[in-house]
Amino acid sequence: MADPKGFMTTPREVAQRRPVAERVHDWKEVYPESPGKAVLPIITKQAGRCMDCGIPFCHQGCPLGNLIPEWNDLVWRDDWRGATDRLHATNNFPEFTGRLCPAPCETACVVGINRDPVTIKNVEVAIIDRAWNDRRVTAVTPEWHTGKTVAVIGSGPAGLAAAQQLTRAGHTVVVYERADAIGGLLRYGIPEFKMEKSVVDRRLRQMRLEGTVFKTGRAIGSDGDLSGEDLLERFDAVVLAIGSTVARDLPVPGRELNGIHQAMEFLPQ
Template identity: 70%
Template sequence: MADPKGFMTTPRQEWARRPVEERVRDWDEVYVPGALLPIISKQADRCMDCGVPFCHDACPLGNLIPEWNDLVSREDWKAASERLHATNNFPEFTGRLCPAPCEAGCVLAINQPAVTIKNVECAIADRAWEEGFTPARPPERLSGRTVAVVGSGPTGLAAAQQLTRAGHTVAVFEKDDRIGGLMRYGIPEFKMEKRHLERRIAQMLAEGTKFRASTAVGRDISAADLRARYDAVVLATGATAWRELPAPGRELHGIHQAMVYLPLSNRVCEGDLEVSPLSAAGKHVVIVGGGDTGADCLGTAVRQGAASVTQLDIYAQPGAERDEDVEPWPTYPKVYRLSAAHEEARDLRTAPAADADARLFAASTLRFTGDAEGHVRELHLVEVDARREPVPGTDRVLPADLVLLALGFNGPDQEDGLVDQLGLVLQPRGTIARDDGFATNVPGVFAAGDAARGQSLIVWAIAEGRAVAAAVDRYLMGTSQLPAPVAPGDRPMRV
């Protein structure tokens, strides 16, 4: 604890965002470049080095937060990087994309703004790359065992890196043309520039991990062939079976799933397309769904030059402060949060009829209506109560030339035939069933991440990747020294 009074003398200060008018004209990350390092050591000073650091339990990776906070406050960046990477393969990802449940569990957050844990984490990761503290770590010897990892999202990449470093020969199969899964084609560039992803992929290649892009297991290679060629298989395909909205008029043109819309925008940033065929330019856009995917659609539509953008959230607008009776500290509370995309929509007034920023809360879609050519033109909605029952007399109509459905996901996509070919047992909600050791009903086949857990946070995805790697290593070698931060039955801290 470098400064015993830091939490009393230093106020919370977060990484500054670039001005709205500037950042919506490009696809670069929203934060001011170089603005984090000058403030981060004093912010790390605010950590109290608690006797019982609840931030550890709030983080499924078990990040050693007080330890690297102390090291950052002393500006020992190399040691801080070593402690951070001891529990997290990809801190530059979580430092940008995780909603930071660790901060909700910060002891200081009982009666003050929490330590900026997420910002400190990102600063360590970026500094580590700049200073060369993250060299490739190829194994000293090979085990002679082979592992196939299906899916190259955060779970698959974490599992692959851990298993490669343990000495196994690992191949990662990805159905898309580039490695990265959701981080590649689901996360907009303004939230995480893909250079961070490319850097980790290069590191993994140098360590010996092999990548097989444009290869859909179940279609381009059968599940039987995969099992015959590899000693173990890890299924980390994610939960990509999106939820539908069975509302009248759904068949109209111009209504699309968010995960059809977002990848096209990312392909423009990759240079594959000059303009997205689903561009929001000049259109009245309505996003159905109040989560992070909806916010990603919001920021994307604003940058594409939409005439208006409104986001519908079926839940009531949360309060600004934690409800201690319902969600007491140290659980992750549902409070009103202003993401970068919502800040942009608020300042640019993209949705004049919205309750706050671009969101209409407690709003449920009734139906869509269109023009004579069969294209959507209006979305009809109604306000709902806490039981999601319509409130009489609250019907409204929004102009809608482009409607984006961001309603979440049920489980892994089964169109490639992988689930059927393996004969996997599924849970009632569509996720892959597994035992306490991440093993499916098929010998030698393991499942981790959103495909088995269900839709979750990136920090849980990486934790599951590390844990399933330990399970596979134990299956192959009889024992394992790899860390296993979570078990399949673990869940976020709650009342």
């Protein structure tokens, strides 16, 4: 357990954002420099608010099953390397989730029953941003290669996570993306003020060093550059991570009015 009385003695505190008068003039992230750096002055005490529950409901709240009490305790003890290792044990891209996730883990936090919950999302992004800044996030190359080849169709978060795991397992992985840049929704669906594209590019550089190959502008299908049959002939396995390309409409009064657009019609512009 981190600080046994931390949840009682330390109030919840979150990162300070840049002034609105400053933010309206650009599309940069709302935190000064980065959310991870913004919370560093307060994050050790905030991690100490974790109760290290016997049954940590934050695990159930987290879709990834992150080892939240473990890395909270390590941050409290100033073991940032250990915290990074435990965070990466369940999460390929914590710099993405630490910025974008709606944090259901905090809703599940037991401290939140009668106090403000632990700032789990802030702790997560502080761990990974510090790891990047300290150059502790490096390419992880496999000890041996299997000789197997895998095609991953789509370069959104699912495709990238699959590609990274498969490459590290020793397979030769090629990621196909129909757009002109890698990232899928991370690049074309997330506004810059939520996550700057440099965060995505940084992770892609690491994946290239690990051996993952990326090919852009390649549509897959009967009308594309390659068919499914082509891929099955060239690769031992194919991973489909294309996401949904059909918008879910909302049949409500006013939907027919001008200026009402589907998200993916608007966000990439």
